[in-house]
């Protein structure tokens with residue numbers, strides 16, 4: 001694993017940092033440092049415009065191959081991009097699901113036609129995506145999905161019927177990738193398909209779910225004979241599990257670097273608050289701030305280590321399996337630290353539509369970190385069984 005950057009990489013660093021300095025201002029000034037976890041509802045339109053601005057500068061999808069509209073940036077360059085983005089206070093990305101999940105999945109598993117149709121909208125920052133995996137009875141046990149996909153011979157289209165839940169940003173997205181059962185008799189990982197579905201159609205209904213923060217980052221999504229083109233299934237009918245799992249490999253991959261930039265911004269804010277209100281003088285708080293800083297560095301180096309290897313189909317090295325458990329637990333602790341730094345002030349609500357201040361909503365949102373993207377318990381199972389080769393837990 002490389003821990004330092006080459007002279008060429010440093011030129012790249014200058015390029016992105018000057019671009020951000022010149023462009024993250026004016027109409028985008030107010031988006032600085034906004035739109036992170038628990039703050040997704042803020043400056044939505046401005047952040048969508050910012051996606052398009054990034055695209056104009058060629059700063060979306062930088063890790064994608066050049067032939068698909070990316071820059072073919074190396075892992076080191078992607079790390080640098082995210083560091084500079086954080087340093088400049090770049091806002092939470094709206095296009096991260098398309099860029100980090102849909103795109104790499106289509107590049108690895110999609111047909112040429114699917115790549116030509118869907119990738120440009122992601123690169124240009126004009127088409128946002130959401131992830132339709134979880135259902136009321138399929139979360140940790142994802143293979144239990146019940147949503148059905150039926151091929152209609154008359155229309156030559158797929159008809160999707162079922163319910164998804166906890167679908168982040170469904171209310172802002174143009175497309176959703178959905179796992180659904182192509183064989184109604186099948187159970188478990190067999191008989192699934194991976195579909196690319198347009199959200200703006202009569203068969204799709206999105207109902208926001210109000211969260212602990214008082215805002216709605218995620219939704220219920222109902223599909224009632226929603227239409228999906230014959231060519232908009234990735235891989236063969238019945239092969240959806242393989243594609244779905246390949247995508248989860250990307251979820252634990254490069255997109256984690258983008259997330260670290262938001263963590264860095266939050267850490268900086270907590271540090272500022274601790275210095276301002278004097279809590280940084282408290283030895284116990286100082287220790288926890290130092291621990292949080294150490295955790296951030298560990299995450300960065302672990303990302304570089306895990307991104308330095310792995311297969312082209314999205315598979316990662318075994319080391320990658322510790323990452324979700326590590327960051328989720330770290331971030332939940334950061335939320336607690338933020339509240340302890342604020343002290344009694346953490347219990348006072350502000351005036352205004354959302355009442356919570358940035359750190360309060362961050363704290364509340366971090367309670368979900370150890371749930372989404374695979375709970376801490378599931379992560380421990382993955383580490384035990386797949387990384388350490390321990391016996392499988394008894395399955396019901």
Ligand SMILES: Cc1cc2nc3c(=O)[nH]c(=O)nc-3n(C[C@H](O)[C@H](O)[C@H](O)COP(=O)(O)OP(=O)(O)OC[C@H]3O[C@@H](n4cnc5c(N)ncnc54)[C@H](O)[C@@H]3O)c2cc1C
Nearest residue numbers: 131132133134139140166167168368371372373374375377
């Ligand atoms: C903020 C947020 C955003 C999300 N966004 C999306 C999204 O965009 N798209 C999407 O598809 N989903 C999304 N999800 C859903 C998320 O993936 C699920 O919540 C998660 O997989 C857990 O599933 P569940 O909620 O059904 O809980 P369950 O699976 O019912 O788990 C309940 C509890 O049982 C434990 N448990 C379950 N099985 C085991 C086991 N085998 N061993 C030990 N313990 C176990 C779990 O750890 C948990 O504590 C989001 C969730 C949140 C909180």
